[in-house]
Amino acid sequence: MTHIxxxxxxxxxxxxxxxGRLKEAMLAEGVAEPITYTKVESFEDAERIQFIGSPSILIxxxxxxxxxxxxxxxxxxxxxxxxxxQGSPTVEELRAVLHRPVS
Structure with missing residues (x-):
């Protein structure tokens, strides 16, 4: 199971x-796992979770x-x-990483 x-x-x-692009990529790849949403509200939150900017998609x-x-x-x-x-990876780029191990 992949955590997104x-x-x-x-x-x-x-x-x-x-x-929107992530949902489209997941649908195309048959990935049915839910997306976990993490709203970052302060610089302290960003430091705590090593948030490098919006949006960040973690696989x-x-x-x-x-x-x-x-x-x-x-x-x-x-x-x-x-x-x-662009302000987001493309659908194609997201599709490519959904099943590939991230290093």
């Missing part, structure tokens, strides 16, 4: 885009899109996609 977590903070609108506790040297904080993330910078 979507970490976000409310004032960053990109988490809603990521949520089995690991962020397949997170740079290893990222500092925790409350910021909107930008993802380098094949379509240029």
């Amino acid at each position: 977590e979507l970490r976000y903070f409310e004032s960053c609108p990109n988490w809603k885009v990521a949520e 089995d506790g690991l962020d397949p899109f997170g740079p290893p040297d990222a500092e925790p904080g409350l910021a909107c993330r930008v993802f380098a996609t094949k379509n240029g910078p």
Whole structure:
């Protein structure tokens, strides 16, 4: 069973885009596990859970899109996609990581 977590903070609108794309990718891949939502409300929360920005999508506790040297904080993330910078990974990128072990 895969554990999927979507970490976000409310004032960053990109988490809603990521949520939609994640649900689409999960449907396409036949992944039926529920999404755990973690709302980050303060810098202290961000530090405590090592939140590197909104949205953060964790697969089995690991962020397949997170740079290893990222500092925790409350910021909107930008993802380098094949379509240029976006506020969320693409559906295709999400599909690729749903069944692949994250290192």
